[in-house]
Amino acid sequence: MLHKIMILEKWRKAMDSYVNGTVKTDEKTISVRCERGKTLLAVLRENGILLSAPCGGNGTCGKCRVTVSGAVSAIEAQEAHLLHEEEIEAGIRLACMCRISGDFMVSIEKAAMRIETDYRAVPYDLSPMIAKKKEGDMSEFYRDGILVERVLGDAANLGLAVDIGTTTVAVYLCDMETGTVLATRAFRNPQAAYGADVISRIDKIMKDKKALAEQQRLISNAVREAGISACGERGLSFADVRAAVLCGNTVMEHIAAGIDPSSIANAPFTAPTLFGAYYSAAELSFLENEHSILYFAPCFASYVGGDIACGMIAQGLDACADNVLYIDIGTNGEIGLSTRNGLYFCSAAAGPAFEGAHIECGMSGISGAIDKISLKDGKIVFHSIGSGTPLGICGSGLIDAVAVMLETGLLDETGRIVERDEAGKYAAYIDEDETGASIFLIDKEHSVYLTGKDIREIQLAKAAICAGIYTLLDKAGLSLSDVSSVVLAGGFGSHIDKASACRIGLIPRELEDKITAVGNAAGAGAVAILLGGSPREAARTICDKSDYTELSGDAYFMEKYIEEMMFE
Template identity: 30%
Template sequence: MSFAENGRFHYNRKENNMMKKVLFPNQNKEILCQENDTVAVACSGLGYPLDLVCGGKGTCKKCTIEIERDGIRQEVLACQEPVSDGLIVYLKYGDYKHEASILTDRIETELNIDPPVKKIFIDKKFLKTPFYYGDWEHIQAKVPVRINTPALCLLQKLSQLMQKLEMDGITLVLRDEQLLDIEQGDTSASNYGFAVDLGSTSVVAYLYDLNSGKKVGVYSALNGQITEGADVISRIMAAMKNSEGLKILQRKVAETINALILEAIQQNQISAENIYTMVICGNSAMQHIFLGLHPGSLGRTPYTNTILSEVLTTARELSLNIHPNAIIDFLPLIGGFVGADTLAVLLALPEGERQGNRLIIDLGTNGEILLGNEKKWLATSTAAGPALEGATIRFGMRGTNGAIERVKLSEGKIELKVIGGEQPRGICGSGIVDAVAEMLKAELISKEGRLLSPGKYLKVCRPENQRFANYLANLDGVSVFYLMDEGQSGDNDRIYISQKDIRAVQLAKSAIYTGCMLLMKEYGLEGEDLEEILIAGAFGNYIDAPSAQVLGLFPNFSNVPIRSIGNAAGAGASNFLLSRNIRINTLILLAKITHFDLAANPAFQQEYLQNTGF
């Protein structure tokens, strides 16, 4: 592939007769591609990566774009369509601009602020080394903490600084007993760290002043890896299918984090060199890819990880644009696909909320479930798939402008709430849950999940709901329910929920519900034994809990409240960053968590099938 900017080509390999020129008139750009490249590859090569939810398999249809070949315009799947010489691609902004509403709110807990990175300023008057003595030994004697012998590069820097007569002192940057840097002058006021929730779909970074423990800012973006697939299995396959796959994925996530770093330092007018540590949590696949560990073993039985323990490395090794010696701390995994993000959810809970029995459901691209109390926790993951986030739904989309986020059916009327107040372009996860729950309550769907025909519906519905029969139809042999009147969507397609969509929701909700119930059975708890049900994660925060319980996505136990705790993983990573007590107790907490393998449970398949009904 050869890159073009402003209409001019930039060749990065020897041109030959097999190269194909592809035109992008909306961007006023062109690109040369190899004969076997797809339109999606051409878009990515120009810097406009498409949202390949299915990993380029051609099943999600989210990369549908308009092209012109030999004078004929048509819509194609970019991930499947081969390029040809003179191909015109009419790429629109919405095709490649991946924006979404990303959950950044987190629960706050009272902490004794004691971060791992501290600065010690030594005034020049205390730096005069005694005769025949060593500079470093003299400095070590002047500070109240023990410091390991510095790396050679820092000793070299010290030798230069000690020759500067105009210097007013030096600042030592310490991570516990490790020296990260020696800085000229008093820089002790500038000491920052990041806590990062590295999700499969989104990345949220919290910047903290480590001197005060104050949160300086919150920054978020979609994970750049979404162009390689929506779920972790797609990412694992992308890493395995070619020799450069892992490097590409690792680079994309580093670029995502670096973009957030750049936003933070520009907004707060601080130096990236004054960011000395970063705590990261993520699921097992994200840990492997971020650290450059091949994730192949996660994609096949027995689903082993390269390492479960906490991993410490440096910003330099991971190409992160903060202080090169900054310590990057990836929190420990629990086991299988239950990663550091699930551990971080527990770290976010105040001590009092770990005492009573709690069921915690972390809903994102994957579902992780925790059950227990301060003495013992069981943890599991379930492959709910991306349907609940809109990935495999016909009109599914991320939670961005134009997405239907709320649906209400009442007395023959359909009420929609659309993000941004725009014309509806699709429906996001919370809207899908609402829509199917409302359709179920209006008896448009049977308990088995069958969408009724207009004639059958009129025989069973309540009189005030008869008008809903006008929204039932059959398209190419598939039953659908329209969410709007003709013309209501403007130039966009008339949005509907299909029988296939309902089935996808059934399979997803059954996976979560079955996981919860089997975990309860394994622990030996009944519903009435629970203090409450907590919902964590982006998707869990936006959905309507009663709608989710109508579907059977969440268990519904009498007198057991259910509440959202926001981005608990980000909160736990922040607590780990700021509190020595949290860091010390993490290993103690980890020893109380047992991984429960749902797939190996002989009852899982049977109960999963039974729970697909509403």
């Protein structure tokens, strides 16, 4: 009897350590049960509710804002420093720093994100990864001439092309018989809850080996859901998806394949694999059909991934073009140079500033983000996504903001924001923070501004990318005048004002008239590999004719990097 009482007492204490909570999002309201003492961010992750946390939940970025009521920990100094007084009064907390002490309610507003799915690509002949033949009342499916599946009736032959970006994911449902894209889906990468950049996500994996399986589960489930949704839109069955091509940076591909990428973050920064490989549906959980296959695009190096290979293939730059620069601006600014003598690549560690991370009022390209800033009739004007109340500023807006500051003299060549008495007729756009340092007021009414620290983040990012461009040209024995064109790839590249990019020194000014934005080139390449024989052959051979430069130990790069820190 005493033993039973002891067991019941342990059970009661265990139950007392759990509390109830309600989580409201734009789409749904759910009830959760969790242990006391856990952070809200941990509770949300455990229940499949994804909240962006650019710093990975380390309490440094201040972006994981939620509205909370109920029994939670008191706000402490670090959290209070990252929030405005009116936010604290409204019950807004940082999910990574707010701990559960009793029953609670949390509300999360999810704004729609601007994600690029359109693209431009060179043509190719249709020769799908899986070919279909009709034999009597059976549909037969072949890969490289080998029968892999027989189905009764006239079954569809579908494929998925997936671009797994660090921030966003694009999925293309394709008819492999006709070569057409039937539907697209685009969404935030759910792994963003583990950090805005690949290093943050690797850090989580290094600290907790369960994090690898969790991040892999998040992306595979999200792709499956997107594929099911796209098939449903066209009245098709997800079971008829027989092949998928996945591309992403090297870390994203490792996580998607369930391979630990930790070695990429530690010297000598070697990737366990560079892919260009097929997997069966049984090995990974992206597809439903047990006979289906997945192809992971080849990566050039630890920090130049399959997304760049796919983008280069989509633009026909794998065949050694006439001195064409290919630039994908992101956390790792990946740069390619296609010449008659071969392909050159590098990865410039730009940091997540252009994703809105490490910027005081920074945010992703979602509704409410200021995305365009310009001078009009002597006034600084801006546009926000959705044309609603400005909530912060995204990457394209940051580039415009710095360009306008340089144009108006509010920023000097060293990156110093001038004081109000130096600003002349633009003095109203300068204020001071609590330390007395100058800040640039973009929207005073809604407290959207840039600090000196923000400018430094942008300087570091733009200097890395521009120096990377010069380094590749030097390796190829070329100058700026030898460049015939510049391909700006990725969703972010589609929204950048090229004049602003050149004004701040992100791209050399001499190249401004040669810049063309091509949209989601990586997604275009994944579609091409799925549907075309020549793109698949290009994917097989592209790494053999490439020369990768590791910038961290390159003396020429370091020299140019220091030079390009300055503004002209």
